[in-house]
Every structure is written in structure tokens, then in C-alpha cells.
Amino acid sequence: MDAAEYDLPVFHRGGFHRRTCRSCGSAFWSLGDHAVCQEAPCRDYGFLGHPIIPRPYAPDEVRETFLSFFEHRGHTRIRRYPTIARWRNDVFFVQASVYDFQPWVTSGAIPPPANPLTISQPCLRFNDLGEIPEKGRYFTQFEMMAHHAFNRPGHEVYFKDRCTELCHELLTSTFEVDPTAITYKEEVWEGGGNLGPSLSVGALGLELATLVFMEYVRDGDGMKPMPLTVVDTGYGLERFTWASRGTRTAYEAVFGAAFDELRRTFSPADTAVLLDHARSLNFMLTDGIVPSNSKAGYFARLVLRRSLRILAKSPEAPELVAILDRVARDQATAFPEIGEHRDDLHRVVEAEIERFGESIERARQAIRRHEERVSAAGARVTEDDLLTWYDSLGVPPDVAVEELKHPPPIPADFYTQVAARHEGEAPATDYAESTEGLPEVPDSVPPTEVLYYLDPYTVAFEAHVVFAKGPFVVLDRTYFYPTGGGQVTDRGHLNDLEVVDVERRGAWVLHRLERDAPWSAGERVHGRIDAPRRTQLMQHHTATHLLNGALREIVGPHVWQAGAYKGPESARIDITHYRPLSKQELHRVERRVNQIVREDRPVKSYFEARSEAERRFGFTLYQGGAVPGKELRVVEVEGFDVEACGGTHCTHTSEVGAIALLGTDRIQDGVVRLTFASGERALDLREEHEEILSDAARRLGVPVEKLPDGIDRLLGEIEENRRSARERLREDLGATAQRLLAENSETVGTVSVVAATVALDRAGLMELSRLLTRGADRVAILASEHEGRGTLFVGSTATRVPANALVEAARPAFGGKGGGNPAAATAVGEPGAPLTAALEAARSAARERSAV
RNA sequence: GGGCACGUAGAUCAGCGGAAGAUCGCUGCUUUCGCAAAGCAGAGGUCGGGGGUUCAAAUCCCCCCGUGUCCA
Numbered sequence: 059m060d061a062a063e064y065d066l067p068v069f070h071r072g073g074f075h076r077r078t079c080r081s082c083g084s085a086f087w088s089l090g091d092h093a094v095c096q097e098a099p100c101r102d103y104g105f106l107g108h109p110i111i112p113r114p115y116a117p118d119e120v121r122e123t124f125l126s127f128f129e130h131r132g133h134t135r136i137r138r139y140p141t142i143a144r145w146r147n148d149v150f151f152v153q154a155s156v157y158d159f160q161p162w163v164t165s166g167a168i169p170p171p172a173n174p175l176t177i178s179q180p181c182l183r184f185n186d187l188g189e190i191p192e193k194g195r196y197f198t199q200f201e202m203m204a205h206h207a208f209n210r211p212g213h214e215v216y217f218k219d220r221c222t223e224l225c226h227e228l229l230t231s232t233f234e235v236d237p238t239a240i241t242y243k244e245e246v247w248e249g250g251g252n253l254g255p256s257l258s259v260g261a262l263g264l265e266l267a268t269l270v271f272m273e274y275v276r277d278g279d280g281m282k283p284m285p286l287t288v289v290d291t292g293y294g295l296e297r298f299t300w301a302s303r304g305t306r307t308a309y310e311a312v313f314g315a316a317f318d319e320l321r322r323t324f325s326p327a328d329t330a331v332l333l334d335h336a337r338s339l340n341f342m343l344t345d346g347i348v349p350s351n352s353k354a355g356y357f358a359r360l361v362l363r364r365s366l367r368i369l370a371k372s373p374e375a376p377e378l379v380a381i382l383d384r385v386a387r388d389q390a391t392a393f394p395e396i397g398e399h400r401d402d403l404h405r406v407v408e409a410e411i412e413r414f415g416e417s418i419e420r421a422r423q424a425i426r427r428h429e430e431r432v433s434a435a436g437a438r439v440t441e442d443d444l445l446t447w448y449d450s451l452g453v454p455p456d457v458a459v460e461e462l463k464h465p466p467p468i469p470a471d472f473y474t475q476v477a478a479r480h481e482g483e484a485p486a487t488d489y490a491e492s493t494e495g496l497p498e499v500p501d502s503v504p505p506t507e508v509l510y511y512l513d514p515y516t517v518a519f520e521a522h523v524v525f526a527k528g529p530f531v532v533l534d535r536t537y538f539y540p541t542g543g544g545q546v547t548d549r550g551h552l553n554d555l556e557v558v559d560v561e562r563r564g565a566w567v568l569h570r571l572e573r574d575a576p577w578s579a580g581e582r583v584h585g586r587i588d589a590p591r592r593t594q595l596m597q598h599h600t601a602t603h604l605l606n607g608a609l610r611e612i613v614g615p616h617v618w619q620a621g622a623y624k625g626p627e628s629a630r631i632d633i634t635h636y637r638p639l640s641k642q643e644l645h646r647v648e649r650r651v652n653q654i655v656r657e658d659r660p661v662k663s664y665f666e667a668r669s670e671a672e673r674r675f676g677f678t679l680y681q682g683g684a685v686p687g688k689e690l691r692v693v694e695v696e697g698f699d700v701e702a703c704g705g706t707h708c709t710h711t712s713e714v715g716a717i718a719l720l721g722t723d724r725i726q727d728g729v730v731r732l733t734f735a736s737g738e739r740a741l742d743l744r745e746e747h748e749e750i751l752s753d754a755a756r757r758l759g760v761p762v763e764k765l766p767d768g769i770d771r772l773l774g775e776i777e778e779n780r781r782s783a784r785e786r787l788r789e790d791l792g793a794t795a796q797r798l799l800a801e802n803s804e805t806v807g808t809v810s811v812v813a814a815t816v817a818l819d820r821a822g823l824m825e826l827s828r829l830l831t832r833g834a835d836r837v838a839i840l841a842s843e844h845e846g847r848g849t850l851f852v853g854s855t856a857t858r859v860p861a862n863a864l865v866e867a868a869r870p871a872f873g874g875k876g877g878g879n880p881a882a883a884t885a886v887g888e889p890g891a892p893l894t895a896a897l898e899a900a901r902s903a904a905r906e907r908s909a910v
Numbered sequence: 911g912g913g914c915a916c917g918u919a920g921a922u923c924a925g926c927g928g929a930a931g932a933u934c935g936c937u938g939c940u941u942u943c944g945c946a947a948a949g950c951a952g953a954g955g956u957c958g959g960g961g962g963u964u965c966a967a968a969u970c971c972c973c974c975c976g977u978g979u980c981c982a
Contacts, residue, residue: 150982351979352911360980417978424916427923450915452979480981483912727978820966824929849965853929862928875965882929886965 061085063255064244068223074242084245087257090238097243097260104262111233111302117201117312118391120298121178124203127228133205134172137669138393140345140677141182141199142354150354155179155204156270156290160250163208164272166286169688171668174207174215178295180341180393184357188473191330194307198361199338201295209287218255218271221289225259225269233298235261242269251276252284264301267293309333316384323375328368335361336378336385340396343403345677346618348634349410350728355634362407363414367454378411379404395676402614409636421451425461433464441466445475496563497527505565507535511663511691514596514706517550517587525566526575532566537587540567544622544682545599545705550587590738591626592706597714597737598629599705600661600695601651604717605631605732606681607699608650613643619681620729624705628743630733632725639722639730651717658712659696663703665689675700716740791822795829806908809856813839813901815894820849820884827853827882837904839864841897848893850874850885852900859907867903872896 064085069076074087081100086092094100115123129135139158143149152158155177162168179202186196205224207215222242229235239261247256247270254274259267270290274281296312303311309330310317320329342358349359362378369375383400390397425447429439439462444455455472459465469475503525509516516537525532531552539548540562547560552569559570577583602622609617613635621632639647671679671690679690679702693703695711708714715737725731735743751762760768794816802814812830816823823840830838835856842849850868852861860880869876869885872892876885887893 353982356981420978423922431924446914447979449913449980450978476980480913483981724976821929828929847965876928877965878928884928884965 059244059246059255061244063218064257066219066222068219068226069242072226079243084243086241086243088238088241090240092241095243095258095260096239096241096262097258097265098263101263103264105264105301105304106306107304108262109302109304110235110239110261110264110266111298113234113302115299115302116314117295117299117388120295120302121201121203121392123232124228124293124295124298125176125178127232128174128176128205128224131224133174133176136171136175136177137672138177138179140680141180141341142345142347144680150357151182151184152179153181153183154290154292155181155202156206156288156292157181159206159208159288164252164286164288166210170206170208171688174205174289176203176205178203178392182338182341182357184360187360190334191307191309191327194309195297195300197296197308197312197334197337199334199341203293203295203298204291205289206291207289209289211285215289217273217287217289218269221269221271221291222257225267225291229259229261229266233302235301247272248276253281254287261301264297265294266297266301267291313385314388316388319384320381323372324368328371332365332368332381333385335365336381337389339365339407340382340386340389340403343406343616344393344396344399346616346634348406348616348636348728350636350726352727355728359410362410366411366414379407382407399615402616405614406616406636417452418457421447421453422457422461424451425453425458429462429464438464439466441469444468444472445479448472448476449479496561496568497530499525499532499563499566499568503532503566504534506532506567508567509535509537510539510706511704513537514592514663514708517589517592519585521583521585523575523577523581523583524579526577526579528574529571531569531571531575531577531583533569533583533585536567536569537585538567538569539592539595539706542704544602545595545624546626548587548592548595550585552583552585594626594737594739595624596706596708598624598735598739599703600708600711601714601717601734601736602629602631603661603693603695603699603701603703603707604651604654604711604714605647605734606633606701607695608647608654609633609732610678610699612646612650613639615678618678622682627739628720628733628735630731632729632731634728635730636728638724639732644719644722644732648717648719654695654698655711655714655717658710659698661707661709661711662692662694662696663707663709664692664694666692671702718743787822788825791826791829795826798830806905809835809837809859809904809908811837811839811859811901811904811908813897813904815841815843815897817844818842819844820851823849823851823884824853824882827851831855837861837864837908839897839900839904841893843893846889848872848874848887848889848891848896850876850887850893850896850900851882852878852884853882854880856908859904863907864900864903868896868900871899 069087072089074089076085076087077092078085079095079100081094084095086095125135139152141152143152143157146157146160149157156164158177158179159170163170180199181202182199184198187198189196190198207217207221209215209217229240230237241260243258243260245256245258247254252272252275254271256268256270258265259269268291272288272290273284275284296308300308300311305311307326307330313333316333317329320332324332338361339358347354347358349355349362351359365378369378382403386396386400428443432439444458444466447453447458448455455468459468509519519537521533521535523531524534538550538557538560539545540560541547542562550557552571555575556572557569558572561568561570602624606619616634618634619631620634623630666689668688668690671692679692679700681701682703690702691704692700693707694700717734717736718740720733720735720743723731751765755762755765758765758768758772798812798814803810803812816826818826823842827838827840830836831853833855837856837859838853840851842851850865852864854861861883862878862880865876865878865883865885872887872895874885874887874891874896876883878884887896
């Protein structure tokens with residue numbers, strides 16, 4: 059990055075000078091006389107005991123001071139975004155304030171909620187998990203205070219100079235930091251294909267803030283200017299608090315009294331981890347994460363289980379939920395939502411604790427069994443076993459060792475070895491929305507006016523073609539609903555041509571026809587939507603919202619929509635929940651939604667400013683992972699459920715008709731799927747089910763209500779038949795056995811040998827042999843022609859006459875393949891092989907061995 | 911989303927190419943006034959599902975499904 063990028067008027071006005079850090083080699087600007095930049099590791103922490111900010115601040119004070127500073131300088135204060143980044147598919151959590159505005163605001167696709175704005179955004183970051191608490195300053199949950207400006211061509215808000223000026227004023231006049239202590243280090247920021255200069259703000263060894271100026275797009279090896287430039291700042295709330303107190307670690311400064319309380323039971327390090335993890339968990343659980351074994355839920359499980367292991371160290375340890383509540387008290391001043399729904403949150407946590415206990419118990423048993431088995435074989439448990447157990451049973455090595463009589467040493471680099479095992483695994487792939495096969499639409503084509511938002515009932519309309527290529531047509535206006543929000547697309551006709559697909563692409567709605575469009579731009583066409591299909595889709599979509607509302611009400615507010623699909627035949631909603639739904643819960647939900655349907659509540663769909671909608675309804679609006687634009691489309695079922703949603707909806711709940719729950723599955727740890735139907739389809743399916751039932755009853759010859767009895771009777775008969783068939787076979791074989799013992803038996807020495815040719819399958823041969831060799835010193839040699847292939851079967855209870863040896867001896871006689879053990883052996887020959895010769899060979903081998 | 915482990919009797923699991931097992935539970939009998947307990951006998955398995963290799967598959971290979979766990 060060119061040095062001119064950092065040569066800001068604010069530095070010259072203030073009398074800053076530019077130096078090169080003797081330690082890291084980076085250039086920095088300062089009013090003081092420093093040989094190195096004022097950040098670790100270039101210099102030590104100089105503020106421990108000598109705070110950078112001369113008076114102590116509480117975290118809440120730091121936040122309020124920061125936000126009101128920027129509010130008084132023309133910024134709009136914005137409420138926090140959820141910590142779960144539902145609007146993005148490349149990350150799970152918000153890790154910086156700018157995540158709130160990526161990708162749509164930063165790309166210029168939609169306007170920011172305010173400009174300029176200021177926010178204090180709670181973030182979650184788990185990459186430094188291992189660094190807690192060693193370095194004394196990492197948190198899994200932290201707040202990034204920020205001021206952001208988004209500059210469009212012709213609408214410049216502010217950029218590098220003003221941004222740095224504001225930062226310096228905040229630090230020196232409001233927080234009273236010694237101006238000469240501060241250094242602004244020149245850095246390059248790059249991320250998400252964008253890059254730009256940045257300034258890292260440090261004092262007395264502590265990095266307090268970063269000022270990032272996104273102004274270029276990566277273009278091959280070079281870069282080109284972005285049409286929209288972004289001021290992206292980040293001020294660490296925890297860092298400021300620490301800087302104002304100069305305590306040994308940031309944790310003591312940030313957690314305050316809660317730290318001192320827990321410190322009585324735990325080491326400083328364990329105390330820090332417990333409090334940090336409690337803060338993370340409170341945010342994750344409040345924002346709708348259910349602990350699970352994959353995706354975002356895994357991080358909740360990870361920090362929860364780490365906390366439990368620490369708690370297990372002390373008999374005086376409080377319950378985990380008590381710690382969560384204690385931390386929530388401090389958090390709730392700024393974020394009251396953290397304090398809501400404590401009971402439900404406790405249930406989620408308790409369920410997870412129970413599962414962890416079961417899982418550990420299962421693992422302990424498996425470990426003990428494994429050791430018994432290997433020691434019986436004269437071996438010992440290995441280091442490798444420890445690795446496998448950690449990976450597959452979730453047992454940390456120290457826990458495993460407790461269970462072992464002869465434990466192997468725990469390798470010092472255990473977790474490095476774990477990581478090595480996971481190397482070369484395919485990384486998580488985030489799918490990009492596929493626009494493959496869709497044509498490029500020139501920018502000159504006017505955006506499509508979408509009418510289905512305003513009026514979901516109109517199914518016939520006139521419009522003009524504005525673009526056509528192959529089977530794709532863009533109209534100036536359309537009522538056709540494109541794929542989105544889990545609702546499948548409308549079907550219908552444009553003039554006489556069938557519309558087979560509808561997709562949104564940028565500002566346009568593309569209609570895909572059954573064949574190439576015969577029209578050119580400017581032509582007028584008549585659109586007709588398949589009305590029954592649309593009606594059914596609307597009913598399913600509104601029913602989804604009703605179910606979501608009922609589930610949150612009945613199952614608990616930890617329920618969030620984790621996905622949905624609304625097809626013409628049936629629909630489904632996936633929800634976050636920690637165990638399968640019970641029959642009772644399902645019945646209650648079904649009754650509740652149908653009650654809402656009967657109450658005929660109005661369903662209002664309207665656009666509203668994002669901030670206003672959030673203020674009125676809270677974050678539960680974002681059930682579908684909504685786009686954080688300036689305006690939201692709100693779908694409100696009066697007094698029951700409110701969601702941001704772009705779908706087509708009924709205007710009254712009664713239009714949904716009836717809702718029938720069809721089934722439930724656990725599709726993933728922490729996610730439960732409900733399948734349902736509404737409207738006509740609900741009735742159709744009920745009829746189909748009744749038809750199936752009455753058909754089954756007719757076939758069984760019982761009335762429908764006696765069906766279970768009828769089935770029991772039938773199953774009983776089947777069982778009885780099976781039993782008697784088996785008995786008959788046994789009797790037959792028994793008779794055969796007696797006959798053979800009487801007629802085909804000879805005694806050689808102490809061994810009695812039976813040899814005969816029969817016609818039985820493999821199982822029959824086995825059974826007969828068993829009967830013939832009941833008792834000691836018996837040998838049965840059976841030959842059988844079955845399904846064209848000759849089988850020789852030998853069973854033996856005579857130790858001197860191993861069955862496999864006889865088969866071995868007989869095999870050359872008929873070219874059979876086979877083998878076995880001393881008790882039983884078989885060989886099978888090709889069709890036409892001389893089976894009798896084989897039988898004789900086995901018999902004489904038996905005689906020979908018996909006679910010895 | 912990927913790696914690893916696991917899926918065998920009602921339950922907990924063993925067996926890991928050659929004739930499906932153990933323990934608990936269940937049923938019956940013996941013993942007891944009765945219960946508990948003990949002894950004896952017995953019932954209960956498409957060895958998660960589907961393909962393949964083999965003379966032979968619970969066992970080896972492939973694909974699904976389910977569960978657990980670790981990692982993104």
C-alpha cells in the first residue's frame with residue numbers, strides 16, 4: 059500500500075511525526091517520541107498498575123460514553139445485531155461489527171440502516187479458545203464498538219481523515235488518554251476480496267482500536283477502486299475497560315465483582331474461563347443456538363462442556379445455570395433480552411448437561427471393556443487408543459487415564475496429534491446461490507416491478523416484455539413468485555406458453571418458458587398464474603408461520619426456524635430443539651394452530667423500517683434468516699407471530715383452512731422437522747389416510763376400530779405357522795436322523811460314523827448333522843445335491859476326527875472348494891462332480907483316523 | 911460440511927470369515943405358608959437396510975440409514 063494512503067491532513071494539522079518501528083518495521087504516526095510502536099509485542103504492557111485511561115470505567119460506562127460521543131457528532135445509534143449470523147452462509151457468528159453489513163450493504167446492494175452510524179456489537183469468536191486465559195486478554199464473547207460510514211459516489215460521508223480525527227478526539231478528550239502515548243501504526247487490511255489501508259491504534263503496549271478503510275477490490279495481482287468505500291472501525295470495549303483499570307488481566311477489569319465471587323472457589327485462570335464462557339453461552343442461547351454436534355451448535359456444546367469440566371474440579375462449585383444467571387445480571391443492563399426466558403434457557407442447559415453425563419458414562423464403560431479385552435490378549439492400552447477415544451467418544455485423555463489400570467503416558471503434544479489426525483479433511487464448503495444457466499441481463503433493462511408483495515390474490519395480469527433470451531423472459535411487472543424463502547415458484551402461462559420456472563436474479567425476475575420465447579422487448583403479454591397451486595402455496599406458507607408461533611409458545615422460546623419448505627403437496631418446517639417432540643406436544647401444537655385458524659386473525663404484510671420493526675418485535679423477526687436491509691417486509695399474524703418474510707401470504711388465518719401435522723423426524727442433532735399440510739391438501743391427506751385404513755380393515759375383515767386387534771391376531775397366526783413349520787421340519791429331520799443312525803452307521807474304535815446321501819439345503823444339512831452328532835465321538839458325513847451343486851457336509855464331535863480334515867481328504871475326489879473347523883466343515887463341487895466318490899473318500903478317511 | 915467410532919436377544923454388550931453367544935430381565939418348574947433368593951428348564955435374533963467378494967459373511971468391500979463424538 060502506497061505511503062501516501064496514510065499521509066493524512068489530520069496528522070499534519072496536529073503535529074504528528076512518522077517513524078518506523080525499530081521492532082516490527084512498520085511505520086507509525088505519533089505525537090510522542092517513540093522508537094517502537096506502542097503495541098505488544100513491540101513493547102511490554104506499560105499500563106498494568108498505571109492505567110492508560112486515568113479514571114476507572116465499568117463496561118457499561120465505556121459503551122455509553124463511546125456511543126454518545128459519536129451520537130453527538132452526527133452518528134445514529136444502532137441496536138446490536140444477533141450474534142448468530144443467520145443472514146450469511148460463510149460464517150456462523152458475528153465476529154466484528156462490519157459483519158452486520160456484509161455482504162449487501164458493503165456491496166452497495168442495499169442502503170445501510172443509517173449513515174454514519176455507531177454501534178456496540180457483541181461478537182463471538184472461538185478461534186482463540188486455547189489462548190483463554192493464558193494471554194489475559196482474549197474473550198470468546200466481546201463487544202466491538204464502532205463507527206461506520208458508507209460513501210457512495212456523490213454522497214461522501216467521511217473517510218480516512220475525519221475518521222482518524224474522531225478517533226483521536228475520543229481517546230484524548232473524552233477518555234483523557236495522554237496524546238503523546240498513542241501511536242497510529244500503518245497496516246494493510248484485506249478480507250472478502252476487498253482491501254485498503256488501516257491504522258492500528260495503540261498505547262502503552264495495548265491495541266485499543268483498528269481503523270479500516272475499505273476502498274479497493276482485489277483484481278488479479280493488482281487492485282481497483284471500489285465504487286462504495288467503507289469506514290470500518292473496531293474499538294474493543296473490554297480493552298478500554300482494562301485500559302482504565304490497569305489490572306493484571308482484562309478479566310478482572312471486565313467481570314468485576316463476579317470475578318471476585320468465583321475466585322473464592324477457582325483459580326484465576328478457571329474463573330476467567332467460566333465467566334467468559336458464561337457470557338458466550340448467554341448470547342448464543344438467547345440468540346437461538348441449541349447445543350448440538352455440528353455447525354454453530356457445536357460451539358455452544360464445546361464451551362458448555364469445557365465449563366462443566368472446570369466445575370467438576372471443585373465440590374463447592376455452583377451450578378452452571380447459577381453462573382449463567384450471575385453473568386446475565388451484568389449483561390442485562392445493556393441487553394435486556396439476555397435476562398428474558400431464563401427458565402427455558404435453563405431447560406436447554408440442563409438437557410445438555412444430562413446428555414454430557416450419559417455420554418461420559420458410556421465412554422467410561424467402553425474404555426474399561428477395551429482395557430479388559432486387550433489385557434486378556436496380553437497387550438496394553440496405547441497412546442493411539444487415547445487419541446481415538448478423544449475423537450470418537452469425546453473423552454479427554456486425563457479422564458480416560460482415570461479409568462485405566464495400566465494407562466499409557468499422555469503425549470505432551472496430544473492436541474497437536476489430534477489436529478494432525480484431522481489434517482487433509484475436506485473443508486466446510488459454503489454453497490453459493492447458483493445462478494448457473496441463467497442469462498446475463500444487461501444493466502439497461504429496467505428492474506422488475508414485483509406485484510405479488512402487494513397483492514397475493516391477483517393471478518392474471520398484463521405486462522410488457524423488457525428482455526428475452528432463449529426461454530427466459532423479463533417483464534416490466536409480474537405477479538409470478540420466484541423461488542425464495544422456502545416457497546417454491548409459481549407456475550402458469552405467458553400467453554399460450556407455459557412458465558416452468560421463475561427465478562430472481564438481481565433486480566429482475568426471470569420467467570423460464572417451456573420453449574424459446576417468440577417475443578421481443580416492448581411486446582405486450584398476458585400472464586396467468588396457476589391459481590389453485592398458488593393458493594395452496596400461500597396456505598402452506600402462512601401455516602408455517604402459525605406453526606412456528608405455536609411451537610415457540612408451547613415448546614419454548616429457544617425454538618427457531620432452522621429451515622422450511624413449502625411445496626404444493628406438503629410442507630415442512632425445521633426447528634431448533636434439543637430432543638424429539640412428544641406426541642402430547644404435537645397434539646397441543648396442532649390444536650393451537652387450528653384454533654388460530656378458526657379465530658380468523660388478520661395476517662398483515664407490510665414494509666417497515668428495520669429499526670422500527672426490531673424495536674417493536676425484537677430479533678425473533680429473523681426466523682427465516684432475513685436480509686438486514688433498511689426496510690423489512692414484515693408478516694404479522696395479529697397478536698401471535700411476527701416474522702420478516704418475502705413470501706405470499708393469506709390475509710386472514712381462516713383462509714389456511716385446516717392444518718394437519720403428518721409426521722416428525724430428527725434430521726440432525728438439535729434440529730427437528732415437522733411435516734404438515736394445510737388447506738385442501740390437509741383434507742386430501744386425511745381422506746387418503748382414511749381410505750388406507752378402511753381398505754386395510756376390509757382386507758382383514760374387521761371394522762376399522764378393531765384394526766389393531768385384527769393385526770395382532772394375524773401376527774399371532776403367522777408366528778404360529780412359522781413355529782409349526784419349524785417343528786415339522788425338525789420332526790422330519792429327527793426321523794431321518796434315527797433312520798440313518800439305524801441303517802447307515804458303523805462303529806470304528808470308539809467313534810461312530812454315519813455317512814449318507816440326502817437332499818437338503820445348507821441349513822438342513824447343518825440341522826441334521828447336529829442331530830446325528832449329539833453325544834461324544836460321533837461323526838456325520840452327509841452328501842447332498844441341491845440346486846444343481848453337490849455339497850459335502852461333515853460334522854464331528856470326535857476329537858481324533860476333525861471335520862475339516864475329512865473335507866480336506868475328500869476334496870480332491872470331486873474337485874470341491876471349501877473348508878471349516880474341527881466341528882463342522884463343508885465343500886461344494888461344480889455341477890456333475892462325483893459326489894459319491896467324495897462321500898466314500900471322507901468315509902475312509904474317517905475310518906482311518908478313528909482306528910488309530 | 912468433513913473425519914473417527916458405534917449399530918448383534920426386551921436392556922447392556924462379547925464374537926470380527928467356518929454350526930449366533932454372555933449377563934441382567936422375561937416364562938415355566940423345583941424349593942417356600944407367601945415373598946425374596948437359589949437351582950433347573952425354556953422362550954425371545956431377517957446380527958440397522960441394500961448391493962458385492964467367497965464354497966462359506968454378524969465378521970471383508972461399496973452405498974445408504976440411524977446414534978455418538980471430534981474438528982471447521
